[in-house]
Amino acid sequence: MSSVAIIGAGAAGYFAAIQLVEQGFTGEIKLYEKSKALAKVKVSGGGRCNVTHACFDPKELTQYYPRGNKEMLGPFHHFQPGDMIGWLADHGVELKVEDDGRMFPTSDSSQTIIDCFESALPAGTLVSKGVKHLAATDNGWQLNFDDGESAVVDRVIVTAGSSPQFSSILKSMGIAMVDAVPSLFTFHIEDDALRALSGLAIEAEVRLKGAEWTTDGPMLLTHWGVSGPAVLKMSAWGARWLAERNYHAEVVINSMPRYHKESLLETLQGIRINAARKLVRNVGPSSVPNRWWQFVIKDNTAIDKMWADVKNVELEEMLAVLLELSLPISGKATFKEEFVTAGGVDLKSVNFKNMESKTHPRMHFAGEVLNIDALTGGFNFQAAWTTAFLAAKGIVES
Template sequence: MPQNIAVIGGGAAGFFAAFSCKTHSPDTRVTIFEKTGKLLSKVKVSGGGRCNVTHACFSNGDLIKFYPRGGKHLKKVFGQFTTSDTVAWFEERGVELKAEADNRMFPITDNSQTIIDCFLKEANKLGIQVVVNANVNSIQPKHPGFDLKIGDKTQHFDKVIVASGGSPKAQGFDWLKVLGHEIIPPVPSLFTFNMPKEPIKNLMGLSVPNATVRVQGTKLQQSGPLLITHWGMSGPAILKTSAWGARVLSDLNYDFKIQVNWLGSMNEEELRTWFINSLQTIGKRKIRNKNPFEIPNRLWDFFLEKVEIDGEGIWAELGKKSLNRLINLLLNDTYEVKGKTTFKEEFVTSGGVALSDVDFNSMESRKCPSLFFAGEVIDVDGVTGGFNFQAAWSTGFVAGKTSE
């Protein structure tokens, strides 16, 4: 008799798990239950509405390095479905992906609706039933299988795949905790830094191509493009710092100081040598007019004002003390962070079902046989750039494959 499988969650991982179920066992009856009225909501907003499907990293050994939590565990999953498989899966269904300069991959349409339409078409083609506004209140083991309480009704399923996503509060996992699972308390993972007292936020919209951000008093350090926003700072350098430091920054109650090297990896010796060699060619130029770095002119003016250097002066007449202040600012600029802002609508948390409670060869629960997990419901999260979706596709594929 065909298996009857429930997938809890109508997001990226849930849909992909359902596809995998039907692909590996076509006779299986698969139903997706989504508690809200919206399907694939994160897919819709990802990448500014373009959907950052995955990342052009085709080595599993390198890929796992982009996951602050769960990377080593995901290696078993990526061995069964990796980035190359993702690209092939979409192309087989008429969705061509492109890699941008930073290796993020998007549909060539630059429209997330392309991915949503593909998924809905695939679900219809495979005969997957999708039910919205269906909140699963509890999972009760009824060997064999489970009884799911959905609203005021109870339905029985042979196997269940939980792909319900993350939760901002630990209570959001209580329905899984009662089944014996350890829950790692969730904290935000991808967020931007608020700087209410820092005047640099008045330069919102400006960015530098490569900065290094360090959190004072910790070992946290990340590099990449940095964006100044109306609340503080964002961009990959900040977002990666927030991801790797999710728990550390939570413990600091999001009250800390950062040091910014606006020149990326350049150190003091290199910068002083650069100035010595360059002053011969730029010496007669006005300091304001000859910005020698890849820094926007308005930001350069801000820096000169901050270290009290007259931009109308010429480089050759810049005093030693002023040069020292400028060098220190360019390499060790300090800002006070007080608070965070969720990165657009792409809410990502660390935390969820403990990694030790999941068999990553199959994504089956070690505490509750025939129950499987996929996506952010487990304590796995990646940095920005398509890595969270890749984890969703891969864990969904394995959960669906092994639930046949």
């Protein structure tokens, strides 16, 4: 009888075990967990579990993955959000879509997903044991557990997430690993005037000075700096770039992303005529909140003038800070709704048809242990579902 050991009962490991059963694997399956199964699923999405995202085109979907975008294209043709939605529906879980495309169980509770997974996994599959060592045998793998016991299996699926301990085990076995750095965090900015805006949201385009990416969407001002989708997306794209700079960089904010320089200049000139007898600090472009306007022009010599008295050079300065306000980042803060790690098993060493290692036969990978991570919105779980599905399929077909 053939046997498979799955190491780590998180989203990827649990789903891989269920997929093995449902795709017809008849051998022995053991799912080893060193602490609590599905712990991250439980706390995910603020306790609601953002299971996936309503994006059904594989090519479009890959654009949400700063790491893994090329490699996940093929896998998404085999198992993508539509398949996960269908699988959950077949198992009695209905999802709902929020305006931004994020999908949650209609119960708004991650427990619904946990209950579903628990009932789909055959009794006796989950074993509470940590794997502390792995060694290749002639035709498979020997696992040594932290209780001193061991087991020999034909294949392993490694789904240990971003565990530094397991990353060291993999590294010591000669598996190519990319060092882990956090992704999906918010930017810490030391600025009392900015802190006073806490709670305000603006539409913005964001970039990092000296880097190539631009992200957009709502940006939230918080008591520690800036957050919101525009910033979280940038933290994912710039995860490694920012880590290399110890999270010290300049974020450049365009708070009027729909305007070109010329059209914004015309808008400001229009305000100078139409609000001539009003104070500059009280009247700004209608598309930015007045508190943000007062913040960006706080150093402009025209701030306490009537609009009629504004000089062209002051107008140019207003334009510059609306389109490119540079603020110093002095650290990062964790985004509590979702937190992932960039880094893990080097994707070049993995066959994405069956998630098998190219260097260590009969060892498969799924989930966050791989150097794949995505923007916030349900994409990280989708990567776990897709890679788990393919690892199981690869094993069944082998």
